[in-house]
Every structure is written in C-alpha cells, then in structure tokens.
Amino acid sequence: xxxxxxEQLEVIPQDYKYGFHDDRVNSYKAEKGLSExxxxxxxxxxxxxxxxxxFRLKALQTFYSKPDVTWGADLSTLNFQDIYYYIKPSDRxxxxxxxxxxxxxxxxxxxxxxxxxxxxxxxxxxxxxxxVVYHKLKxxxxxxxxxxxxxxxxxxxxxxLFKEYFGKLIPPADNKYAALNSAVWSGGSFIYVPPxxxxxxxxxxxxxxxxERMGQFERTLIIADEGSFVHYVEGCTAPTYSSESLxxxxxxxFVKRGGRVRYSxxxxxxxxxxxxxxxxxxxxxxxTMEWVDGNLGSSVTMKYPxxxxxxxxxxxxVLSIAFAGKGQHQDTGAKIIHxxxxxxxRIISKSISKDGGRASYRGLLKVLEGAFRAKSNVVCDAxxxxxxxxxxxxxxxEVNEKQxxxxxxxxxxxxxxxxxFYLMSRGIAEGEASSMIVNGFxxxxxxxxxxxxxxxxxxxxxxxxxxxxx
Amino acid sequence: MSKGTLExxxxxxxxxxxxxxxxxxxxxxxxxxxxxxGPNGSGKSTLAYTIIGHPRYEITQGEVLLDGKNIxxxxxxERAVHGLFLAYQYPVAIPGISVANFLRSSVxxxxxxxxxxxxxxxxxxxxxxxxxxDFRKELDEQMKMMGVEKSFARRSLNDGFSGGEKKRxxxxxxxxxxxxxxxxxxxxxxxxxxxxxxxxxxxxxxxGPDLGVLVITHYQRILNYIKPQFVHIFMDGRIVESGGxxxxxxxxxxxxxxxxxxxxxxxxxxxxxxxxxxxxxS
Ligand SMILES: Nc1ncnc2c1ncn2[C@@H]1O[C@H](COP(=O)(O)OP(=O)(O)OP(=O)(O)O)[C@@H](O)[C@H]1O
Ligand SMILES: [Mg+2]
Numbered sequence: 244x245x246x247x248x249x250e251q252l253e254v255i256p257q258d259y260k261y262g263f264h265d266d267r268v269n270s271y272k273a274e275k276g277l278s279e280x281x282x283x284x285x286x287x288x289x290x291x292x293x294x295x296x297x298f299r300l301k302a303l304q305t306f307y308s309k310p311d312v313t314w315g316a317d318l319s320t321l322n323f324q325d326i327y328y329y330i331k332p333s334d335r336x337x338x339x340x341x342x343x344x345x346x347x348x349x350x351x352x353x354x355x356x357x358x359x360x361x362x363x364x365x366x367x368x369x370x371x372x373x374x375v376v377y378h379k380l381k382x383x384x385x386x387x388x389x390x391x392x393x394x395x396x397x398x399x400x401x402x403x404l405f406k407e408y409f410g411k412l413i414p415p416a417d418n419k420y421a422a423l424n425s426a427v428w429s430g431g432s433f434i435y436v437p438p439x440x441x442x443x444x445x446x447x448x449x450x451x452x453x454x455e456r457m458g459q460f461e462r463t464l465i466i467a468d469e470g471s472f473v474h475y476v477e478g479c480t481a482p483t484y485s486s487e488s489l490x491x492x493x494x495x496x497f498v499k500r501g502g503r504v505r506y507s508x509x510x511x512x513x514x515x516x517x518x519x520x521x522x523x524x525x526x527x528x529x530x531t532m533e534w535v536d537g538n539l540g541s542s543v544t545m546k547y548p549x550x551x552x553x554x555x556x557x558x559x560x561v562l563s564i565a566f567a568g569k570g571q572h573q574d575t576g577a578k579i580i581h582x583x584x585x586x587x588x589r590i591i592s593k594s595i596s597k598d599g600g601r602a603s604y605r606g607l608l609k610v611l612e613g614a615f616r617a618k619s620n621v622v623c624d625a626x627x628x629x630x631x632x633x634x635x636x637x638x639x640x641e642v643n644e645k646q647x648x649x650x651x652x653x654x655x656x657x658x659x660x661x662x663x664f665y666l667m668s669r670g671i672a673e674g675e676a677s678s679m680i681v682n683g684f685x686x687x688x689x690x691x692x693x694x695x696x697x698x699x700x701x702x703x704x705x706x707x708x709x710x711x712x713x
Numbered sequence: 714m715s716k717g718t719l720e721x722x723x724x725x726x727x728x729x730x731x732x733x734x735x736x737x738x739x740x741x742x743x744x745x746x747x748x749x750x751g752p753n754g755s756g757k758s759t760l761a762y763t764i765i766g767h768p769r770y771e772i773t774q775g776e777v778l779l780d781g782k783n784i785x786x787x788x789x790x791e792r793a794v795h796g797l798f799l800a801y802q803y804p805v806a807i808p809g810i811s812v813a814n815f816l817r818s819s820v821x822x823x824x825x826x827x828x829x830x831x832x833x834x835x836x837x838x839x840x841x842x843x844x845x846x847d848f849r850k851e852l853d854e855q856m857k858m859m860g861v862e863k864s865f866a867r868r869s870l871n872d873g874f875s876g877g878e879k880k881r882x883x884x885x886x887x888x889x890x891x892x893x894x895x896x897x898x899x900x901x902x903x904x905x906x907x908x909x910x911x912x913x914x915x916x917x918x919x920x921g922p923d924l925g926v927l928v929i930t931h932y933q934r935i936l937n938y939i940k941p942q943f944v945h946i947f948m949d950g951r952i953v954e955s956g957g958x959x960x961x962x963x964x965x966x967x968x969x970x971x972x973x974x975x976x977x978x979x980x981x982x983x984x985x986x987x988x989x990x991x992x993x994x995s
Contacts, residue, residue, distance in 0.1 A: 661805045667789040669822070675822075679814075686810075
C-alpha cells in the first residue's frame, strides 16, 4: 500500500498552502473575551432549550474554578480574554454547495473538500469558524437511518437521543478545557449509526478557522449502535496569522455491542493555533474503537484519545503520529482503561521532532481489578532529526489485576546516518533521503489510513521536512 | 589522464583520527576490470567508502579524479549521478521503504529525471520521477534477470533479507543504475554457488567498454566468472603489489605471507606508526 501512496506523491507544493484567509462580513461576531454574557449570547442565537443554556453556564463556572493546566505543554501565553468565542459566518447550514456563501464555498473548494466528497466520501460536514456551513450525507445512508448532522442541528432534530448521550462520557468537570468547550461549544458532528448498518466509505468533517484570534469549540458525538460500523475522518486548517487562535474540541463516542468505530484525524492547524482536545470512547461488549491520530500542525497540541473498555471482549486502539517542527510542541498520547475481562488494546505512537520541535508521548494504560486476561501492547517510537529537537516519553501503567499480559516498548532514535548515506550513495539528495526515512518510520501507521489520507499525510510530512510549513 | 578515467592519487584517509588509507594509487579506465585483494582490516572497504564519499572518512591527502575532475568535494548523491556505484559489503536495511519506491527514486535521481522535464517543457515540477509504467517494466525485467522474486519489490529495503538476497539486491541496483564505475565490495561472500553465478553474470552483462569495475574479494572463485585484467594486493592502507590475473592464483596458493616476507615485516607499520613507535621507544 505504501508503494502506491508514494507513487501518487509526485507533485509536491512548496509551502503551507492553507495559510490564506477570506476577508468577510460575518453574520454575527460576539465580543472578544469569555464571559457569562458571551455564553448567554451563544445559547440565545442558537435558540437552544433551557437545559443546554444551564449546562453551559454551569460549565463556565467549572472552567473558572479549575486551576490552569500546568502538567503538560506550556500554555502560559494563552490569553483567554484575547479570543473571540463565537463567530457565525452565515445564517444556515446548507445541503448543497451552491447554497453556501461564495467566499466560504471557494475556501472549501481550495481545500478540495467538494471534490473529495464526490470521489470517496459517504458524507461531509464543513465547519467555518463557529458554525457548520454545510452538511450532507448520501441518500442511501439516510434511508438506512444513519444520522449525520451538525451537532447544533442534531440538538434541534433529535433532542432525546442527543440528551441521552451528550456530556455523559466527558462531563464538563473532566478537565479545564472540556469545561471551556462545554460552556461555549458550537458546531461539530453528530452521528448515529443504527444496529447492523455498515457505513463502508468514510464520513468526513472539515474544520476551518478563518478569523484571527478565533476560538473554535466543536463538539462531536458519535453513537454506533450494535454491530454497526463507521469510519469518521476529520481534517482541519487555519490561516497563518501572527496572533494565536484556540481550538478546543470535545469528542464523545459510544460503541455498542459488537460495533466498531474508527476515528481518523489529520490535524494540520497553522503553527499559531493552540490545540487542546479531549477525545474519549466507551466500548461495550465485543465493541472496537480505533483512534488514528495524526498531529502535524498547531503550536501546542495536548491530546490523548481515550478508550474505556467497559464491555467484555472489547478492543481499543490508538495509533498516533506526531510531527513537531520549529516552535511546535506536540504533547500527545493515549489513554486506555481496561474495565472488563478479555479486553485487548494496542497503542502505537510514532513521533518525529525537527528544527527545535518537541514531541512528547504521554500515555496511561490502566487495568482495573477484575479485568481478567486483559492484554495490551504499547509501542512508542521517537525519531529526533537534529540536536535542537527533543522527545520525551511519559508512559504511566497502572495494573490492578494479576492475570494480564502487558507489553511495553519505547525507542528513541536519531536519523540513522548509515541509512541516510546508503540512500544518498544511490543518487538521492539528502533532503529527500531523510524524508524517505521518516516516511519509512511512520509507514506502519500510514498504511492503516485510507489511500487518500495516507497520501495527504505523507505529503504533509514532506512539507514539514522541507521546513516550509507555517 | 584519459577521458572517463577514475584516478586515485596518493589517497590518505583517517577514521576517527586514525590513519587507515596511507597513500593509495590506482587508475581504472573504462572497460577495465580490477581486482583488489588484501587481509582483513587492511582498509579495502575504507577505500570504497572514501571514493563514494562517506563523511566518516576524513581525507588528509590525495585526490580522486573522474574525467580529470576532483570529485572529493562532491556529495555522495552527486558522485552517484557522475556514475560511481558501490555494491556494499554490508548493505543496510531501511524499514518502511519499499524496494520499488527506493529504486524508482534512485533511478530517477541518477538519471536526473527532474532536470530533463525542466529542460524540455515548462512544466518543471510536473514530475521528478520516472513514469511508473516505464519504471515497472524495467524493474520487472531486471529482477527476472537477477533471479529476484517479484514480491521483493514491495518488501522493505534489505529488511529481513538474507545475506545472499542483500547481495543480489545490490547488483540489481547496479543493473538499473548503469554506473560508469562500480566497486563490488565482497559481493561474493555469503552467496551460494548458483547465486554467485547469477550475480557474476549480472555484472558481466553490464561490463563492456564503458564500465570500469573494481572487485574487492578474498577469494579467487568470483574471478573465474568476472575476469580481471589487473589484480592488486592491498595491505596496510595501500596497494603493495599489482599484476595480471595470475597474481590472484599465486595469492590463493601462498597466502599473504609471501608478500609480507617480500616487503619485510615493515609493511605492517605505516610511516605514521613508525614515528609513534619511535617516540614510545625513545
Ligand atoms: N567507523 C570506524 N571506527 C573505527 N575504526 C574503523 C571504522 N571503520 C573502519 N575502521 C577500521 O579501519 C580498518 C580498515 O577497515 P576496513 O573495513 O576498511 O577493512 P577491510 O579491508 O575492508 O576488511 P575486511 O576484509 O574484513 O572487510 C580496520 O582496522 C577497522 O577496524
Ligand atoms: Mg571490507
């Protein structure tokens, strides 16, 4: 498979081509900074039921009451009052691209979204600043009862289903950024897959920040009913501004008995975006959850996709790739909690740091008492490309059950001079040779992605290698 | 100096401050096959690495000229483009890079594919790789001739390959890259009898008036297939004796001892070492 990826990787553009922005008149822009007033305005404009407004206000208090997060990446330069919490680009979410305002449509055209939709996606959601501007699911899936909507829209159209799951897996009090998201959330995707339905080709959501000092707080909720399958893919980009933006999402996933969800992310925010995301999945009996997480952009990322293996025989997987270039800190990892017997998990993390970038793996593997025969394997490999760059590993393993099998392996390596020399002696220039080695290093993960995303990921890595991103 | 000649002139090189090459002189003309034989640790691989530009070897004196032009300032990839090739004694494995991808990049680079498209049309960035279809066809042909199974194209480069498979892969690369000068560093070691024949035939197919070959070996056997016009004996960082093909037979018969005796024990001590020794003694 990698062969084919590289075969298609023939045209390599020169820079972070998503750094452009539109100058546009928004339909509504809340005043700068975080306040109860702003939270009320958001709820008001959305015409939400009262319970949601209360939920938001309470979450805001939780946010205020929680101390700043200091155990991970450096967030000291993040100023919460210097951010716009809600920017509504247009009045509605459309179901055809023709209806989307021209400038926004053009942006997504430039990002290749409508084309991807035509070619290889079952459904697409597109979010621009705070709101979902486009959402469409293939008709046959709609007819099978699959729901794929913007999260705000789902709250209106499926209030009961929504309320049953929303905030149940990641309550606002979970962490400071989950609380922030709960207070000001807007947009995101809502997916429900009925029992036994297999969504064979991926659904994709694309998140675009357009405004300066923007805070994007999407909220995604996925419910895969018994024996169903869905692959959800998210992508994201932002303009290159001199001031910081904030992206803080919450993603909750419920995988029912025998169901399987795969959630793939290719995070390519511009290098001035703080990316602080909470993602968690709950697996029932024999269910499978797979996170495939690629972090290439942003200035700071803190993200540790989690799986709670609650049902017997369930399986969780986190495959993550982080690339930290100049000025970037990718603090990423995984969290797996084995609650039930016969549960299995696998974590593979590969990180690359270059030009003074820092990649940290932070992982928690927990086996609760009673999770007999739990099996887990953790592999984290770091590749450091030069002496200015850094890699750290913080693996926490907590096992409260005897009858388990846990494997843990970690390697840190520099780019191998002999490999580099071998390639160069065969005519390949140094830059391309290192790219090839890096691609080889992440290949075991890239091959897990659908072809189109694998190509995209390889291309982004090539750009990072050329040091021209951001 | 004549056109297309590879000249190694009084080449001295250190590894980690220690002199290994101590004045190598060797001229290889297109169409010639030279064999280089010498005891373990005498510096044969070091010579090969130095010629193709491994940064670990520090050149302290001398020149390597290709077509009369000093190539010691060139990067290893540029030397490859100029037609130098080394079949490694110990090829390295590179996990995650498939043989096919690697070879396509390599062939495209050596043939300067990107440059060509730039010259011919305005579409410079259009493609820096040889078209997939052309490449596949060529690769399939060469793999067949080298007796390398098709499935190897998709495997990671040298990763988990047996010793013999790695050596075959080196010659496969050589046959795709069609160098002007090829150094084969103990390509014969680790090969079974049949593989030795296939690999030798591969080299012979490539040899002709345009290719110069330096075969580094410990054994006469490979020289029955790849027939050298010149045999050089390498000891203590330099060539101490040169002759025709029959020198290899003499060596096989008598070992290195006769050379040592002929030149006296001193041959084991390079000038630098002698100075060091004197200092210790006095
Ligand atoms: N990276 C290195 N660090 C230290 N010493 C080195 C290094 N590379 C080579 N040498 C030393 O240089 C000398 C020559 O080594 P070289 O590999 O060139 O020998 P060779 O003639 O190819 O031997 P063989 O027949 O065993 O392949 C040896 O003493 C070796 O230990
Ligand atoms: Mg050697």
